[in-house]
């Protein structure tokens with residue numbers, strides 16, 4: 534199972550991994566910005582998209 538937290542502006546993954554992490558921790562690690570598009574991601578406005586990916590790519 535893989536979790537993904539993505540930028541709600543460009544859809545770039547901010548975090549992807551096997552552990553479900555809190556959006557606050559993920560945003561803090563990226564300095565509250567999307568590393569791809571540079572959008573400032575205020576936690577209060579940030580809509581987190583957590584995806585569960587089952588890892589099968591048939």
Ligand SMILES: [Zn+2]
Nearest residue numbers: 540543567570
């Ligand atoms: Zn972005």
